[in-house]
Amino acid sequence: MNQTRLGYLYGFGAYLIWGFFPIYLKLLRPAGPVEILAHRIVWSVVFVALLLAAMRNIGFLRALARRPRALAAIAAAAALIAVNWGTYIYGVNSDRVVETALGYFINPLVVVLIGVFVLRERLRPAQWAALGVGGLAVAVLTVDYGRLPWLALVLAFSFAGYGLVKKRLGLPAAEGLFVESAVLALPALAYLGWLGRQGEATFGHGSAGHTALLVLAGAATAIPLLLFAGAANRLPLTGLGMLQYLAPILQLACGVLVFHEPMPPARLAGFGLVWVALVVFTVDAVRHTRRTRAQARAAALVPAEAR
Template sequence: MNQLRLGYLYGLGAYLLWGFFPIYLKLLRPAGPVEILAHRIVWSVVFVALLLAALRNIAFLRALARRPRALAGITVAAALIAVNWGTYIYGVNSDRVVETALGYFINPLVSVLLGVLVLRERLRPAQWAALGVGGSAVAVLTVDYGRLPYLALTLAASFAGYGLVKKRLALPAAEGLFVESAVLALPALAYLAWLGGRGTFGHVSAVHTALLVLAGAATAIPLLLFAGAANRLPLSTIGMLQYLAPILQLGCGVLIYHEPMPPARLAGFALVWLALLVFTVDALRHARRNRTTAARNATSPVPAPTR
């Protein structure tokens, strides 16, 4: 199997798992959102530690310990992903899967906005148009919900911020997840110890306990698959595949859990999809133009040196 096809399989696997993740989280009830989050963190550390030990790749920790700025960045990344995970778990288990899907639809637009505000990037006109349409969508959905879609905005902002920090740290997927989870493990363990016998772990059923333990693998495996895809596929392809997860999450919310989708909410989502269409078409056109320019430069004759 060639590397491109393998990249597609990894990417589809990652986004399919993320897309159907609401079903898994629903199975963890009656555990509360904070208890689920704590177990997800603790068992992620255990799963990735075993994986790294099997790969004999623990030496990176010693090198990382000598980089205090990197450790500070990892702490920020850990806080952002904890907010993202906790918000998502709360949204799914409070029957707001549709709103969580909205968060991941608008995440690319928030990432572009962060690029302008933090990295001082300059946007092309089509990107400004996409942001404007996305802002209109949030306004329409605010009227429909009677409030800001704060779950969606929190998910989008926390994940976009996490992506920005991760881009600067440039850590491999497994190693990054291990250190981030390890940063959060102490408060997670403290919470589970405080919860004690009031928690659901070991008190509901053997299947429920096993599902809480497997939350670590369910967290790590899609990230590892995504890393494999990112190393083999063009960025434009990854950009297209990323919409698969929120489409599936939206389908779960509407078709499986029968959450309402009134006309005004549908109109808001339609505006989001329009913004993403403008954003994606512009990104593909820009990538094609860059490839054409690079190919032209590569085939043009090199001028003879002057004397």
């Protein structure tokens, strides 16, 4: 199997797991959102530590300890992903799966927005048009919900910010997840200890299946991230960009078809505007990538012709 096909298999695997993740989170009831988040952090550390030990790759920690700026950036990334995970768990367990799906639909538009205001990037006209349609979609959904879709916005901005920090750090997926989870592990363990003293912990007090599902939260977190890293290393950005819509489509389907959340006409119209914005954004990105490659090939041919 060639590397491109393998990349697409990895990408489909990652986004399929993320797409059906709401079903897994629902199975973790009666554990509350913060307890689930704490277990997700703790068991992620355990799972990835075992993986790194098997790969004999723990030595990277010594080099990282000599980079204080990198450690500060990792702490920022850990805070952002904790907000993202916690918000997502809360959204799923409060029967707002549709709104969480919206967050990941608008995430690419938020990434572009961050590029403008943080990285001072200049946008092409089609990108401005996509942002304008996306803003109109948020306005329509605000009217429909009777409030800002804050849960979707927190998910979109926290994940976009996390992606920006991770891009600048440049750590491999397993090492990055281990350090980020390790930063959060002490507060998570402290919370779980406090919950146990209050007699409110569900871990070990419910069925064996419930306890096993909480332990598996580490693997359920790490495996799609590792698959995504494998896809990112093998696929062009356009291919990876197309795959990223698979997860929110499946999450939306879970919310409407599995959990029977309402989708009134105004909400559907808001989602429709988001999809229009994403079509404009994606088509422009594909055309820009093809144009850039064609120009690069033409530039590479000029010296040969001159000789």
